[in-house]
Amino acid sequence: MADRIVEPQELSRSCNELLVMAAIARGAGHGYQLALDVEERSDGAFRFNHGTLYPILHRLEERGLVAGAWSDDSSGGRRRKSYALTRKGEKHLVTERKAWGEFFNRFWPMVEVGR
Amino acid sequence: MADRIVEPQELSRSCNELLVMAAIARGAGHGYQLALDVEERSDGAFRFNHGTLYPILHRLEERGLVAGAWSDDSSGGRRRKSYALTRKGEKHLVTERKAWGEFFNRFWPMVEVGR
DNA sequence: CCTTATTATGTCGATGATCGATATAAAGAG
DNA sequence: CTCTTTATATCGATCATCGACATAATAAGG
Secondary structure, eight states: OOOOOOOOOGHHHHHHHHHHHHHHTTTOHHHHHHHHHHHTTTTTSSOOHHHHHHHHHHHHHTSSSSEEEOOOOOOOOOOOEEEEEOOOHHHHHHHHHHHHHHHHHHHHTTTTTTO | OOOOOOOOGGGHHHHHHHHHHHHHHTTBHHHHHHHHHHHHHHSSSSSHHHHHHHHHHHHHTTTTEEEEEEEOOOTTOOOOEEEEEOHHHHHHHHHHHHHHHHHHHHHHHHTOOOO
16 A cells, blocks of 8 residues: 555544444444543643534545444443444445554654754 | 643634644745645655735734735836744744643543543 | 746635534433 | 433534636746
8 A cells, every 4th residue: 555644634533433433342332432531631631612523524424434333222222323444344444544554654754854 | 821722613714724834933934835845854744835824924914924025026026925934933932832731631532432 | 939837826716624602402400 | 300411413603724817037948
């Protein structure tokens, strides 16, 4: 596979999508819980507005990277949509994380100070 | 100074602005040259559309981070606007690069695979 | 000379993602 | 019985990037 590098213009989108996918990979379950998980695990460094989170989940589902399933509440529970990574999503997570490494290895020396 | 971290939503803008400011710090001069410098130094990894580059320069100037000066062409040369970092800009470059380090230190373990 | 490519800066409409507000609704707390 | 929390979703405003278009001067080639 050719070395992909995250392009500057997709940094924000890619960052958010990776945070979401990694949380799902850890078994975070549904959207709301996922947001709490990310916030807690990052000590508040990363937070999701729900107006941002849900569109991201829908996007990932549309692209076949995650699979969502509504809880069939025979138990009468709150309506929830639980997410899991697809195989495509698992691969994407790995390659996209690598692309972030490539990006940073390029970017960091470019903005070095004092030379 | 409190530890600033680059927020996910400003990654793209901040990345581009830092690339531009670092190029100016290296003495890149005017916009067009600056774009070539970044492209060459990054082996083509980072490129600027000029429809993106000039607005960035104008933004940085408006914020007082860079100072632009038109070449008064008594020599009859092409019209160029040369840029230099202000003291504010120099500080910004340092702190913003640090904020990128903070971001990455937080982000990288969050998207770790296989745990 | 004349035409074309390169240097150089700029604006503009379309696109797309985030933000904050608003909406809905069920469950738990007091 | 009311208020907060859990849970999902949409919508308009905002903002940056993208690619196209515009302008103009100089260098290169025939």
